[in-house]
Amino acid sequence: MTTKSAHIAGKAFVLGKNVDTDQIIPAAHLVYSLTDPEERKLYGKYALSGVPSSESGLPNGNIPFINGDACESEYSIIVASDNFGCGSSREHAPACLEIAGIKAIISPSYARIFYRNSVDGGFLTPYESVGDLSEAVQTGDELEIDPAIPALVNHTQNTSHRLKPLGSVADIVNAGGIFAYARETGMVPK
Amino acid sequence: MGMTLTEKILARHSGREHVNPGDTVWVDVDVLMTHDVCGPPAISIFQREFGENARVWDREKLVIIPDHYIFTNDKFANRNVDILRAFAAEQDLPHFYDVGTDRYKGVCHVALPEEGFTRPGEVLFGTDSHTCTAGAFGQFATGIGNTDAAFIMGTGKLWVKVPETMRFVFGGASLPPYLMAKDIILRIIGDIGVDGATYRTMEFAGEGVKAMTMEDRMTLTNMAIEAGGKNGVVEPDQITEKYVKARTDKLYEPVYSDPDAHYHSEYFYNLEEMVPMVAKPHSPDNKATAEELEGVKLDRAYIGSCTGGKLSDFRAAAGIIRGNKLKIDTYIVPATTEIARGLETETLLGTPLIEIFREAGCKIGNASCAACLGGPSDTFGRLNQEEVCISTTNRNYPGRMGSKAARVYLASPYTVAASAVTGVITDPRVFIQETVI
Numbered sequence: 001m002t003t004k005s006a007h008i009a010g011k012a013f014v015l016g017k018n019v020d021t022d023q024i025i026p027a028a029h030l031v032y033s034l035t036d037p038e039e040r041k042l043y044g045k046y047a048l049s050g051v052p053s054s055e056s057g058l059p060n061g062n063i064p065f066i067n068g069d070a071c072e073s074e075y076s077i078i079v080a081s082d083n084f085g086c087g088s089s090r091e092h093a094p095a096c097l098e099i100a101g102i103k104a105i106i107s108p109s110y111a112r113i114f115y116r117n118s119v120d121g122g123f124l125t126p127y128e129s130v131g132d133l134s135e136a137v138q139t140g141d142e143l144e145i146d147p148a149i150p151a152l153v154n155h156t157q158n159t160s161h162r163l164k165p166l167g168s169v170a171d172i173v174n175a176g177g178i179f180a181y182a183r184e185t186g187m188v189p190k
Numbered sequence: 191m192g193m194t195l196t197e198k199i200l201a202r203h204s205g206r207e208h209v210n211p212g213d214t215v216w217v218d219v220d221v222l223m224t225h226d227v228c229g230p231p232a233i234s235i236f237q238r239e240f241g242e243n244a245r246v247w248d249r250e251k252l253v254i255i256p257d258h259y260i261f262t263n264d265k266f267a268n269r270n271v272d273i274l275r276a277f278a279a280e281q282d283l284p285h286f287y288d289v290g291t292d293r294y295k296g297v298c299h300v301a302l303p304e305e306g307f308t309r310p311g312e313v314l315f316g317t318d319s320h321t322c323t324a325g326a327f328g329q330f331a332t333g334i335g336n337t338d339a340a341f342i343m344g345t346g347k348l349w350v351k352v353p354e355t356m357r358f359v360f361g362g363a364s365l366p367p368y369l370m371a372k373d374i375i376l377r378i379i380g381d382i383g384v385d386g387a388t389y390r391t392m393e394f395a396g397e398g399v400k401a402m403t404m405e406d407r408m409t410l411t412n413m414a415i416e417a418g419g420k421n422g423v424v425e426p427d428q429i430t431e432k433y434v435k436a437r438t439d440k441l442y443e444p445v446y447s448d449p450d451a452h453y454h455s456e457y458f459y460n461l462e463e464m465v466p467m468v469a470k471p472h473s474p475d476n477k478a479t480a481e482e483l484e485g486v487k488l489d490r491a492y493i494g495s496c497t498g499g500k501l502s503d504f505r506a507a508a509g510i511i512r513g514n515k516l517k518i519d520t521y522i523v524p525a526t527t528e529i530a531r532g533l534e535t536e537t538l539l540g541t542p543l544i545e546i547f548r549e550a551g552c553k554i555g556n557a558s559c560a561a562c563l564g565g566p567s568d569t570f571g572r573l574n575q576e577e578v579c580i581s582t583t584n585r586n587y588p589g590r591m592g593s594k595a596a597r598v599y600l601a602s603p604y605t606v607a608a609s610a611v612t613g614v615i616t617d618p619r620v621f622i623q624e625t626v627i
Binding site: 030032039051082088092113177182188 | 418
């Protein structure tokens with residue numbers, strides 16, 4: 001399993017506030033198997049398909065996260081406003097973003113269950129920004145996350161922004177999920 | 191210093207004398223609930239991590255209640271129920287509520303109390319965000335994902351960060367006749383926002399809560415998640431005891447908040463000064479009073495879900511709908527099969543509730559989650575186009591009930607029923623003054 005706190009670089013996809021789990025993966029698509037390789041791809045295909053068009057890829061909107069019939073996105077870092085992932089406890093939400101190619105999310109705040117699912121399932125790293133960066137970053141900007149500081153570098157705009165340390169979940173993130181962490185600490189036999 | 195009810199439960203279940211908000215503790219789990227959407231992936235993670243032939247930690251403590259996608263021809267959705275059925279057989283699970291049998295129940299959050307799994311002082315996790323409903327019984331109950339559920343299946347434990355507690359105190363002897371618990375929780379979410387309780391407990395207290403039925407209290411705690419809350423909780427009392435003891439013989443030990451417990455914040459509401467509330471599209475915190483929205487044109491009304499599909503919700507709606515022909519398509523979906531039977535046996539002025547709904551022209555569905563969360567395209571009551579719906583459900587984010595082009599208003603069963611009669615958003619006080627409830 002890859003370490004999710006590694007150096008991450010790629011294009012930004014920018015979203016607004018209160019992006020809920022139905023927008024991340026609409027309920028109609030929660031029926032496919034996550035273990036069957038062909039069905040699993042469909043979660044990538046429909047990732048963020050519930051976001052209203054005008055809110056998809058800010059500041060201008062109307063940018064598809066997934067092009068046509070593709071199952072992976074050209075974007076690898078989501079930058080969002082407050083309360084990302086509110087709503088349902090469906091773990092399909094962080095899973096579908098990982099399947100689509102997202103490595104990290106940057107938001108000033110998360111809904112609790114989404115944050116926990118992202119970390120415990122080892123899907124992606126939910127970084128908390130210092131303040132709202134959803135207007136400082138544009139969809140398509142080339143971003144890089146330096147996990148050591150931690151900081152977000154925007155190569156397109158030549159800016160950098162401090163991120164909050166991962167805090168108490170860092171051990172689980174670094175291990176790659178709750179099972180890997182539990183094996184390291186002896187809670188679950190190796 | 192004293193502890194809140196939630197802190198006490200987490201302390202007891204992690205083997206500590208005392209916990210403080212922010213502490214991370216490993217708690218012993220009393221009940222794990224899963225359903226047809228998240229059960230199959232949780233099972234596959236359990237088998238991946240603990241082995242193909244692994245046994246669950248305690249077969250008496252795992253409850254599986256298929257409820258989300260039941261009455262659909264979607265082959266993938268039906269396959270999910272098959273996976274649950276096979277797992278329940280393999281593990282010899284006593285608490286599996288199979289589809290198509292007499293044991294089928296319907297919506298998990300209402301079925302859990304009916305079947306005696308919501309016991310004061312215990313810890314309940316469920317793979318559904320509205321698992322917080324069970325906090326109405328003085329239980330610590332919250333939603334988790336598939337991986338966490340798989341971890342519990344194998345170990346019986348889960349890590350929890352102890353939440354701070356926000357306290358909401360209700361003054362006023364009882365709910366006024368035109369007001370329902372839904373109005374109160376919509377007002378609170380509107381006041382604090384959809385992230386106003388993130389990472390925290392919402393504790394509901396005061397004489398106003400003590401006067402509420404269990405179903406009213408469940409409506410409050412059900413929507414704690416809509417303010418971002420980790421759990422919602424009400425102190426158990428005689429009303430709780432009476433409900434629980436009628437449903438289970440299992441022993442439990444209630445806990446109560448200490449008088450010197452520390453709260454993150456306290457809010458006071460006088461029930462007698464509150465009015466019918468509505469959440470406008472597209473967020474549960476987009477509040478308005480029903481009166482302010484009078485006249486907004488509607489295409490559909492929907493009465494159902496874990497929030498608004500309980501027997502008391504239908505009794506309230508029937509009081510307004512009785513004797514009227516409805517102006518818009520109105521969907522009735524009982525949360526559970528027990529409630530569906532109640533619609534046949536409960537009467538209002540001598541007429542069974544179901545007859546009142548039928549005579550008014552309502553479309554009546556089978557017990558399940560149905561269109562509360564969209565679902566496959568053939569789901570009963572799903573919004574498939576640019577429609578405006580007023581609903582007793584809990585969420586109105588874009589596309590929640592189906593189409594992204596639809597607009598959903600959330601309201602109490604009184605307000606939804608009054609609006610179904612007129613075809614426009616209507617303050618139910620107009621009807622309640624002239625109707626026997």
